Amino acid sequence: MTLELVVLIKVVPDGKEVFVDPVNFTLNRSMATNVLNPADENALEAALKIKDEHGARITVMTMAPPFAEPFLLECMSRGADQAVLISDRAVAGSDTYPTSLTVAAAIKHLGKVDIVFAGEKTSDSSTGHVGPGVAEFLEAELATYSRSCRYEDGFVIAERELEEGVEVVKIPTPAVVTVITDSNNPRRATLRKKLNAQKKGIIVWSLQDVGLPSDWVGLRSSPTVVKKMLPFPAIERKGKVIALDMIDDFVKELVDSGIIKRGGN
Amino acid sequence: MKIEDRLSLLNYKIDKSYAHITVKPDICETCPDHFCTFACPAKCYTLIDAKLNFKYEDCVECGTCVVACAHGSVSWTNSKGAHGVKYKYG
Amino acid sequence: MSEFDAIVVGGGPAGTSAAMRLAANKLNVLLVEKADPPGSKNVSGGVLWGNSLSGVMPDWEKTAPLERYVKSKGIGFLTKDSSIDINFRSTKFNETKTGYTVLRTKLDQFLNKKAKDAGVTVVTGVTVDRLAFEGKKVVGVEQDGDIITSDAVILAEGANPRVAIDSGIRPPLKDEDVAIGVKEVIKLPEKTINDRFNLREKEGFAGEYVLGFLDGGVEAGGFLYTNKDSISLGVVISMKHLRENNKTYSYDIVEQFKNHPSIAPLLEDGKVDEYSARMVQEGGLASIPKLYGNGYMIAGDAAGFSFSNGLILQGMNYAIASGIAAADTVVEAKAGSGISEQSLSRYEEKLMNSFVLRDMHTFKGIGDITWGSLIHQKMPGVLEKVMLGLFMEDGEPKKHVNQIVKEALKSSGLKSSKLLLEGYRMYKRM
Numbered sequence: 121m122t123l124e125l126v127v128l129i130k131v132v133p134d135g136k137e138v139f140v141d142p143v144n145f146t147l148n149r150s151m152a153t154n155v156l157n158p159a160d161e162n163a164l165e166a167a168l169k170i171k172d173e174h175g176a177r178i179t180v181m182t183m184a185p186p187f188a189e190p191f192l193l194e195c196m197s198r199g200a201d202q203a204v205l206i207s208d209r210a211v212a213g214s215d216t217y218p219t220s221l222t223v224a225a226a227i228k229h230l231g232k233v234d235i236v237f238a239g240e241k242t243s244d245s246s247t248g249h250v251g252p253g254v255a256e257f258l259e260a261e262l263a264t265y266s267r268s269c270r271y272e273d274g275f276v277i278a279e280r281e282l283e284e285g286v287e288v289v290k291i292p293t294p295a296v297v298t299v300i301t302d303s304n305n306p307r308r309a310t311l312r313k314k315l316n317a318q319k320k321g322i323i324v325w326s327l328q329d330v331g332l333p334s335d336w337v338g339l340r341s342s343p344t345v346v347k348k349m350l351p352f353p354a355i356e357r358k359g360k361v362i363a364l365d366m367i368d369d370f371v372k373e374l375v376d377s378g379i380i381k382r383g384g385n
Numbered sequence: 386m387k388i389e390d391r392l393s394l395l396n397y398k399i400d401k402s403y404a405h406i407t408v409k410p411d412i413c414e415t416c417p418d419h420f421c422t423f424a425c426p427a428k429c430y431t432l433i434d435a436k437l438n439f440k441y442e443d444c445v446e447c448g449t450c451v452v453a454c455a456h457g458s459v460s461w462t463n464s465k466g467a468h469g470v471k472y473k474y475g
Numbered sequence: 476m477s478e479f480d481a482i483v484v485g486g487g488p489a490g491t492s493a494a495m496r497l498a499a500n501k502l503n504v505l506l507v508e509k510a511d512p513p514g515s516k517n518v519s520g521g522v523l524w525g526n527s528l529s530g531v532m533p534d535w536e537k538t539a540p541l542e543r544y545v546k547s548k549g550i551g552f553l554t555k556d557s558s559i560d561i562n563f564r565s566t567k568f569n570e571t572k573t574g575y576t577v578l579r580t581k582l583d584q585f586l587n588k589k590a591k592d593a594g595v596t597v598v599t600g601v602t603v604d605r606l607a608f609e610g611k612k613v614v615g616v617e618q619d620g621d622i623i624t625s626d627a628v629i630l631a632e633g634a635n636p637r638v639a640i641d642s643g644i645r646p647p648l649k650d651e652d653v654a655i656g657v658k659e660v661i662k663l664p665e666k667t668i669n670d671r672f673n674l675r676e677k678e679g680f681a682g683e684y685v686l687g688f689l690d691g692g693v694e695a696g697g698f699l700y701t702n703k704d705s706i707s708l709g710v711v712i713s714m715k716h717l718r719e720n721n722k723t724y725s726y727d728i729v730e731q732f733k734n735h736p737s738i739a740p741l742l743e744d745g746k747v748d749e750y751s752a753r754m755v756q757e758g759g760l761a762s763i764p765k766l767y768g769n770g771y772m773i774a775g776d777a778a779g780f781s782f783s784n785g786l787i788l789q790g791m792n793y794a795i796a797s798g799i800a801a802a803d804t805v806v807e808a809k810a811g812s813g814i815s816e817q818s819l820s821r822y823e824e825k826l827m828n829s830f831v832l833r834d835m836h837t838f839k840g841i842g843d844i845t846w847g848s849l850i851h852q853k854m855p856g857v858l859e860k861v862m863l864g865l866f867m868e869d870g871e872p873k874k875h876v877n878q879i880v881k882e883a884l885k886s887s888g889l890k891s892s893k894l895l896l897e898g899y900r901m902y903k904r905m
Contacts, residue, residue, distance in 0.1 A: 134396065134471075136396040137396055137473060151473055153471075153473075153512050153515070194600070305401060305402045308465055308466035308601075308619075309466065309600065309601060310601065310618060310619040310620075310621060311507060311598060311601045311603070311616075311618035311619070311621060311623055312618070312619075312621040312623065314598045314600075314601055315505075315596070315598065315623070318596065318598070386730060386747055388724075388726040388727075391659070391726070391747060391750035392750060394747065394748065394749055394750055395749070395750065418718075418721055420717075420718050420721055422724075423717060423720075423721060423722065423723060423724050423725060424655060424714070424717060424718075424725055425725070426655060426657045426725045426726050426752035427726070427752065428724075428726060445750075445751060445752050445753075446516060446635070447634075447635065447655070447656075447752040447753045447754055448634070448635030448637075448648075448754055449653075449655050449714075449725070449752070449754055451647070451648075452647075452648045452649065452650065452652075452653060452714060452754070453714065453718070455718075461635075461637065462637065462641075463509055463602045463637050463638075464509070464602065465509075465601075465602050466600060466601065466602070467509065467510060467511035467599070467600035467601075469516070470515075470516060471510070471515045471516070472514075472515050472516065472517070472518065472579075472580050472749060472751055473515075473580055473748075473749060474578040474579075474580055474581075474660045474705070474707075474748070474749045474751075475514060475515070475516075475517045475518045475519070475521075475578055475579035475580035475581075475583070475751065
């Protein structure tokens with residue numbers, strides 16, 4: 121039976137073109153163009169690698185207004201088989217809770233699923249909630265912060281990159297894997313595949329299609345309340361250039377000034 | 386304003402798997418003029434200890450260097466897959 | 476049977492105009508642009524002169540993202556200490572707009588969207604490798620090993636025509652063909668710009684400068700155009716002269732221009748918001764490659780279409796007009812005998828009958844003048860001396876103008892007979 125893979129994506133403003141409004145600390149996106157969330161490119165590539173090895177059907181999915189269509193087509197032209205856009209006015213203002221709920225409902229609506237891939241987080245809000253949230257609503261296993269993963273007889277074996285080190289986990293499918301940014305080299309779309317994707321087009325689902333009542337989603341069903349925005353002060357770094365043969369002196373300086381500690385023994 | 390500061394204003398999507406320009410170090414080593422270092426508007430070509438150093442990451446894809454190099458060292462191709470410089474005004 | 480009637484490579488003004496014109500004639504068109512979003516790799520000075528866009532978009536002046544219309548046109552000769560300017564302002568420019576300042580990322584994105592709306596299949600973010608041939612006939616384009624077929628290909632890939640070069644249909648560029656264009660976009664409040672340039676809302680200034688003060692005899696022209704709330708400023712540097720100099724950095728020259736005592740006050744408190752560069756086609760007629768062959772045509776900057784006589788610098792209108800001419804050639808060929816080298820030769824005829832190639836013929840050899848030591852080295856110095864002779868009150872007895880001019884010429888080492896000859900040549904060719 122064909123492996124069924126789902127990749128969750130989000131269209132975000134290009135982080136390099138967004139700046140923080142100095143007065144009310146909101147993000148000024150007026151000059152920013154939209155891009156695929158960087159980690160999602162790596163999530164798609166992780167799924168494509170499994171497809172290369174085992175064969176699979178990949179469905180790319182996002183919940184967004186219609187402007188997300190070209191980005192879904194881009195994913196198809198990199199190798200995804202179909203794309204679903206969940207688009208409904210009622211979901212406007214949803215935080216990560218109703219978003220996870222809606223996406224999970226859409227995945228269920230799709231039918232059997234083996235592995236759901238998502239980026240570790242989005243570059244515009246950085247919560248990292250939706251992947252784990254979807255796992256919860258699907259009652260699926262979860263591996264976050266994966267830097268590489270493979271599929272083996274009903275199991276996903278994922279290397280998780282954590283602060284303390286790398287943890288290798290083996291979890292049964294259905295599973296959700298969130299993929300860290302820059303963990304692989306996303307393949308390029310070709311002109312032929314781009315044309316095919318345009319010809320094929322995307323699938324658009326409303327809330328009704330995925331079987332969710334509209335009062336379960338949207339701003340009013342979102343528990344998050346933003347009370348205040350605070351600036352994160354930039355830390356001025358004392359840049360210092362060290363000649364290679366001065367490394368010993370520099371280490372001593374760092375130890376003396378208490379920036380680093382001498383190791384045991 | 387230093388060129389480094391001007392380049393830092395730019396948004397690049399750097400292609401880690403493909404360098405769209407390559408140079409042939411053996412040719413650059415014997416180059417009498419290193420005109421590339423004067424011509425390239427993005428300071429991709431610099432001399433470090435009299436040795437040519439090239440980096441494609443700051444390239445603004447103008448194509449000047451391949452005309453500037455009279456010694457056949459520079460191979461120039463278009464960037465791929467919307468990688469490279471991304472202007473907001475142009 | 477080809478997949479497309481025509482493939483257009485490049486989503487700038489030439490490519491989008493060609494694609495729109497083809498689609499308007501009910502042809503099945505593919506437009507491929509390497510940048511995503513389209514326009515994000517494109518740079519112009521940028522004034523869009525003329526009304527060529529009306530050929531594909533009659534209401535472009537109302538709908539396109541234009542910054543300001545040119546109300547005031549300047550020409551300046553800059554020496555180390557002085558500037559000698561001619562500024563022409565006319566209410567005639569209110570009635571018939573001659574040019575608009577534009578920012579290409581915005582404009583090209585708009586043009587690509589219009590092409591899509593017109594029924595063109597627009598694909599962005601993918602780079603065509605080369606033309607696909609069957610024998611000597613172009614049958615489409617090649618990308619990553621795939622061939623996408625079409626009856627005709629219009630190459631409108633801009634100033635750095637890699638596809639044309641790599642397909643062997645045009646020679647690589649040489650020093651004589653191009654100049655190095657370096658530009659900055661400097662943010663300033665709209666009102667500040669209006670005050671400094673004596674403009675009202677929507678009115679703009681476009682100035683061209685001879686930079687006669689550059690170190691080491693480098694020859695470069697400067698430009699300064701006002702956008703709504705920014706200034707586009709840059710330099711166009713002769714590749715040939717920069718090579719002869721071989722000690723000045725291209726990126727420093729634009730700073731020298733910005734720091735000139737006549738320019739710096741115009742930019743005060745402005746914030747540099749973008750730095751950009753491109754090659755500028757400067758070779759004139761001598762740089763134009765073979766424009767068509769069996770199954771293909773070259774349009775816009777890729778074909779070397781641009782115009783500069785020292786007073787004005789134009790490219791986009793030539794790009795648009797040539798794109799439209801290429802599209803019309805495809806339309807006529809398909810309706811007639813079909814696509815062949817013979818039927819596409821009509822492209823060159825069309826250009827010969829329009830300003831595109833006419834201007835290039837009329838101003839053949841203008842490069843010797845615009846890139847010559849007379850204009851760049853001698854003229855600014857002579858003018859400065861004449862002006863100082865006229866206007867500097869130093870307590871000495873006054874002289875007749877002819878005496879002032881004679882002395883200025885003498886100190887510059889220019890013989891008046893040579894000046895007359897050079898001046899006459901220049902006058903004739905301009």
